[in-house]
Amino acid sequence: MNLKRKLDVVVISDVHLGTFGCNAKKLLNYLNSIEPKHIVLNGDIIDIWQFKKRYFPKSHLKVIKKIMSFSANGTKVSYVTGNHDEMLRKFTNTQIGNISIVNKLLLDLDGKKTxxxxGDVFDISIQRAKWLAKLGGWGYDFLIVLNRLVNWYLQKRGKERYSFSKKIKSNIKGAVKYISDFEKTASDLAIENNYNYVICGHIHQPSIEVKSNKKGSVTYLNSGDWVExxxxxxxxxxxxxxxYYSKDKLLPFAPDEELKEMSVKDLIAAITIVKNEEE
Structure with missing residues (x-):
């Protein structure tokens, strides 16, 4: 019996595979619970900025293998590049099997333009001082690891979990204004171009909200992240x-047996199979 939830489109962003902050196991559980027709990976899936050969756990590899498995079984996969995986932008408009690499994606969903x-194109710190943005990324990763240790202690004491970064963002006026400006810029551009939906990642702030100005309205959506x-x-x-993984229940599912044991060689083999099928 197939108990996986059937979905038309799934959008995931800001996974940051290859960093200590990534929650690959939770993402893998989620991916194992769904059966999508189209997966959109909306940037910062692999964190090439902070990539280190000595740190890329099996759970991170399993996420990639799962996505490859989706593709091999007929699911369309669109990889929309972000700033942390910007090196992939040199392969824009490349198609390998059911996987395509793009800088942006336009969809028609039941007659609505999407x-x-x-979203990093709106980030001035990245455009003007990339080194500063990278430094901020490392600092954020450290904060997440520290936060996990604190939450482990709090849970042992029977107390509620605490988020450092959310507290900082909600209390620093500059951070609040940045998020607000980001959402407004994306929404205004979407309204200008007569889109019904505009979907971003980048700022790690999950959202679905109707935005309006004098020219009209649009539904702004942000897929959030798999770090916090x-x-x-x-x-x-x-x-x-x-x-929300922490709020919405996962339907019962059986983990994919093929993902229990794998190595880099397995990953390369999976990619090769997809490439050969295309040829």
Whole structure:
């Protein structure tokens, strides 16, 4: 019996595979619980900025293998590049099997125009001082690891979990203004181009909200991340839903046996199979 949830489109962003902050096991559990027709990886899936050969756990490899497995079984996979995986932008418009690499994605969902892109194009700190943005990324990763240790202690004491970064973002006016400006810029551009939906990642703030200005309105969506919020956007029955791993229940599912044991060689083999099928 197939108990996996059937979805038309799933949007995931800001996974940051290859960093200590990534929650690959939770993402793998989520991916094993769904059966999507189209997966959109909306940037920062592999963190090439902070990539280190000595740190890429099996659980991180399993996420990649799972995505490859989706593709091999007919699911369309669109990899929208972000700033942390910007090296892939040199392969824009490359198609390997059911996997395509793009800088942005335009979809027609039940007659509604949908514009999907990562969102780093709006980030001045990245455009003008990339080294500063990378430094901030390392600092954020350290903060997440430290936060995990604190939450482990709090849970042992029977107390509620605490998020350092969310507290910082909510209390620093500059951070609040940055998020607000980001959402407004994306929404205004979408309205200008007559889109019904605009979907971003980048700022790690999951959201579904109707935004309006004098020229019209648009539904702004953000897929959040798999570092703190563990969220994804799901499209089914002509509507979008924001999925929260920590709040929404996973349907019963059996983990894929083929993902229990794997190595880098297995990953290379999977990619080779998909490439050969295309040829």
């Amino acid at each position: 514009w999907i892109f990562h 919020n563990f969220t994804a956007l799901e499209y089914r029955l002509k509507r979008w839903k924001l999925y």
